[in-house]
Amino acid sequence: MNVRKPSSDLVAAVSALLLFVVSAVVGAAVNGDDVLFLDWPPLFAEWEPHLGPGTPAALLVAAVVVVNGPAWARRSGWRALVWGSGLGSLVWITSLALVDGWRRGVTERLATGEEYLTALDDIGAVGPFLRTFTDHIPLDSPDNWPAHVAGHPPGATLTFVLLDRVGLAGGGWAAAFCVVVAASAVPAVLLTVRALAGEEPARSAAPFLVLAPAAVWMGVSADGYFAGVAAWAVALLALSVRGFRGRTGRRLAAVGSGVLFGLLLYLSYGLVLMAALGVAVLLVAWDARPLPWVLLGVAPWVAGFTAAGFWWFDGYTVLVDRYHAGAGGYRPYAYFVWANLAAQVASLGLATVAGLRRGVVEGARGVRELAARRPEDAGRSALVGLLAAGAVAMLAADLSGMSKAETERIWLPFAVWLLPAAALLPAALARSWLVAQAATALLVNHLWLTRW
Numbered sequence: 001m002n003v004r005k006p007s008s009d010l011v012a013a014v015s016a017l018l019l020f021v022v023s024a025v026v027g028a029a030v031n032g033d034d035v036l037f038l039d040w041p042p043l044f045a046e047w048e049p050h051l052g053p054g055t056p057a058a059l060l061v062a063a064v065v066v067v068n069g070p071a072w073a074r075r076s077g078w079r080a081l082v083w084g085s086g087l088g089s090l091v092w093i094t095s096l097a098l099v100d101g102w103r104r105g106v107t108e109r110l111a112t113g114e115e116y117l118t119a120l121d122d123i124g125a126v127g128p129f130l131r132t133f134t135d136h137i138p139l140d141s142p143d144n145w146p147a148h149v150a151g152h153p154p155g156a157t158l159t160f161v162l163l164d165r166v167g168l169a170g171g172g173w174a175a176a177f178c179v180v181v182a183a184s185a186v187p188a189v190l191l192t193v194r195a196l197a198g199e200e201p202a203r204s205a206a207p208f209l210v211l212a213p214a215a216v217w218m219g220v221s222a223d224g225y226f227a228g229v230a231a232w233a234v235a236l237l238a239l240s241v242r243g244f245r246g247r248t249g250r251r252l253a254a255v256g257s258g259v260l261f262g263l264l265l266y267l268s269y270g271l272v273l274m275a276a277l278g279v280a281v282l283l284v285a286w287d288a289r290p291l292p293w294v295l296l297g298v299a300p301w302v303a304g305f306t307a308a309g310f311w312w313f314d315g316y317t318v319l320v321d322r323y324h325a326g327a328g329g330y331r332p333y334a335y336f337v338w339a340n341l342a343a344q345v346a347s348l349g350l351a352t353v354a355g356l357r358r359g360v361v362e363g364a365r366g367v368r369e370l371a372a373r374r375p376e377d378a379g380r381s382a383l384v385g386l387l388a389a390g391a392v393a394m395l396a397a398d399l400s401g402m403s404k405a406e407t408e409r410i411w412l413p414f415a416v417w418l419l420p421a422a423a424l425l426p427a428a429l430a431r432s433w434l435v436a437q438a439a440t441a442l443l444v445n446h447l448w449l450t451r452w
Contacts, residue, residue, distance in 0.1 A: 006426060006429060008357065009354035009355075009357060009358070009425065010354070012353050012354050012356075012357035013350035013351075013353050013354050013436070016345045016350060016353040017345065017350065019338075019341070019342045019345065020042070020342045020343075020345040020346065022342070023041065023042045023338070023339040023342035023343070024040075024041065024042065026335065026339075027041025027042055027335065027339060028041065030332070030335060035330060035331070035332060036331060036332075036335065036405065037327040037330065037331060037405070038405055040448060041335075041339065041405075042336075042339040042340070042342050042343040042405070043343055043346060043408060043444075043448060043450070044405055044406040044408070044409070044450070044451060045448035045449060045450045045451060046448065046449045046451070047447065047448060048447075048448065048449040049446060049447050050099070050100075050446060050449070051099070051446065052098060052099040052100055052101050052105065053098050053099075053101065053102070054094070054095040054096060054097060054098025054099040054100075054105070055099055055446070057091070057094075057095035057098070058092070058095035058096050058098075058099060058441075058442060058445070059442070061088070061091055061092050061095055061211075062092075062211060062438035062441075062442065065088060065092075065207050065210055065211050065434060065438070066207075066211075066431055066434045066435055066438060067431070069206070069207030069210065069211075069430075069434060070204075070207055070427065070430040070431060070434070072084070072207075073085075073203045073204065073206040073207055074203055078194075078199065081190070081203065081206055082187045082190055082191065083187070085186045085187060085190060085206045085209060085210050086183055086184055086186050086187040087183075088186075088210040089182075089183040089185075089186040089209065089210050089212075089215065090179065090180065090183035092210060092211060092212075092215050092441075093179050093182060093183055093215040093218045093219040093224075094179060094219060096215050096216050096219055096441060096442075096445045097109075097175075097179070097219030097220055099445045099446060100445075100449065104449075105219075105220070106171070106172065106175045106219075106220055107170070107171035107172045107175060108171055109171065109175055109220040109221065110160070110171050110174045110175060110178070110220060110221075110222065111170070111171035111174070113146075114146040114147035114148050114149075115146065115148050116146075116148055116149055116156065116157050116160045116174070116222060117160055117164075117170075117171060117174060118146050119145060119146050119149045119157065120160065120161060120164055122143065123157070123161055126158065126161070126308075127308060127309070129154065129158075129161075130154055130305065130308040130309045130310045131308070131309030131310070132309075133145075133154045133309075133310050133315065134310065134311075134314050134315050134318050136150070137150045137315065137318045137319055137322055138318060138321065138322055138325075139322055139325050139326060147326075148222070150319065150322060151319060151322075151323075152222075152267065152268050152269070153265065153266040153267065153268070153269060153305075153310070153312060153315055154266065154305075154310055154315075155263060155265075155266030155267050155301075155305075156222060156226075156266070156267045156268065159177075159222075159225070159267075160174055163177060174220075175219075175220040177225065178218075178219075178220055178221065178222060178224050178225040179218065179219050179220055179224065181224070181225045181228035181229065182218040182219070182224030182225060182227055182228050182412075183218070183228070184228045184231070184232065185224075185227050185228045185230075185231035185232075185416050186206075186209045186210060186416075188228070188231035188232045188234070188235035189205070189209055189231055189235070189416055189417065189419070189420060190202045190205070190206060190209065191235045191238065191239065191243070192231075192234055192235045192238040192281070192386070193205060193383060193386070193420050193423070195235075195238040195239055195241075195242040195243050196238055196242060196281065196284050196285065196382045196383075196385075196386065197379040197380065197382040197383040197386070198379035198382075200379070201379055201380065201383050201420070201423040201424075202420075202423070204422070204423035204425075204427065204430070205419070205420040205422060205423035207430065207434055208351055208352070208419060208420070208422035208423070208433070208434065208437060209416075209419050209420065211434055211437045211438050211441065212348075212349065212416070212419050212437065212441070213346060213347055213348065213349040213437060213440040213441040213444065214347045214348065214408075214412055214415050214416065214419070215441060216346075216347070216408075216441055216444050216445050216450060217347065217408055217409040217412060217450060218412060221409050221412075223268075223409045223410055223412045223413070224412055225267075226264070226267050226268050226271060226412070226413050227412040227413040227415075227416050229260055229263055229264060229267065230260075230264055230271060230274050230277075230413040230416075231413075231416055231417075232260055233257050233260035233261045233263075233264060233274065233278070234257075234274070234277045234278065234281060234417075235257075236253045236254070236256045236257035236260065237253070237254065237257040237278055237281045237282075237290060237294065238281050238285075239253045240253035240254035240257060240290040240293070241281065241282070241285035241287045241289075241290060242285055250289075250290065251290075251293050253290075254290035254291075254293035254294050254297070255293050255294070255296055255297040256297065257278075257290070257294050257297060258293065258294035258295060258296055258297020258298045258299075259297040259298075259300075259301075260297075261274065261275075261278065261294065261297070261298055262297060262298035262299070262300065262301030262302065263301060264413075265298070265301060265302070265312060266301060266305055266312070268413075269312075269315075269316050269319065270397055270400075270402065270403070270410070271413060273393040273396050273397055273414070274393060274413060274414075276389045276390075276392045276393040276396070277386070277389045277390065277393065277417060278294070279389070280385050280386055280388070280389030281386075283385065284382045284385045284386070320402070323402060327404075327405075328402070328404055331404040331405060333401050333404065336403075336404040336405060337398060337399065337401075339405075340398050340403060340404070340405070340407040340411075341398065343405075343407055343408045344394070344407065344408065344411065344415065346408055346440065346444050347408040347411070347412075347415055348415055348418055348419065349436060349437040349440045349441070350433070350436045350437070350440065351422045351425065351433035351434070351436055351437050352418055352419055352421050352422055352437075354421075354422075354425060354433065355387075355420075355421030355422040355423065355424045355425050356387065356391070356418065356421045358421070358424040358425065359383075359384045359387045359388070359421050359424055362380060362381065362384050362424070363381075363384045363388060380424065383420060383423060383424070386417055386420065387417065387418060387420065387421050389417065390414050390415075390416075390417030390418045391418065393414045393417075394411055394414040394415070394418070397410075397411060397414065408450075422437075
């Protein structure tokens, strides 16, 4: 099969779009008795065509990146590209969030319903909070936690407690924090791709990372914050094997990676699957030397939370019971095991799907065969390895049965590692595929009111 054949890319994109349509039709048919607990399956969203104050800015950002992004990514200095891509992502995420308005799209996102900030008034000293955290997870427990607090380890909620107590209280500050950290995922992914696969794939991927449709759910959600932390955990690990010449720098990067991987354990239970990305980095670099230093960084989190009274496995076990007692227990696995993936079409975009097709074909040829022929092929095979790890993490989450719906948001930490697949697409068609990415994000954000 010719991996460079554009028509095959188009077939893959159209097939993905049809999968999304089929999931919507089937979802509407089986949702007559509200068995899916969704208003517009497979998305956790309401059909509500609308414009907002962020619309002009979002259109402007899309136009600038489509017209100038590919050329700028090729010609700019590396540091300018990394910083510029991060800033571009920040503006894109913020613009899309503001399509829903300042209150509805930004300040109220984390402060209403089942969100984190609604529980802050019930949290006193951190010690008792951690010791009794698991007691308040069950639905039938007195003063049970809101869904988002109960559904994550206490590190997620403590992040917002800390913001509140240093004077950055309220939904506006919480939203700003999440959006900035989420946008930082773009530089982290670029640094990782450059370290492992080379500068050319990183430059090709940059405009697609900026205009990622996933930005719709990064602004504003705590999962965008999780995605940023996860991205930097992987980036520091990549830099520890191929980013520093000195032993001290490599070790510090590995410890820093471990610190962030350890934090991930206490932000979301499902982020243990980010280990797949960590393993992929070590395999691509064929270097296990950072591993002890990574574990050194993880250890204080485990020791600290456990000593404070929160045992990770107890929290997860009790959460599984709550999950099955609520909507998770009623939502049919047979639908969501494939509709979850259909929902990713809206988050990843058609360019990512087409790039993943190329990644699958190149992966089938074998990493060794590619590396033996040309140096640039070795870089592409390294990129394919990262993409495969992101896909493995996502598929494991899907098959677990603990991700039924809302995966366009929940899987953001995995999704950002599939977005660089667009670097495998022909450079001559970059603008066309960027239009497809921008159109996906703009249509989703303006036709539906996404929520969580």
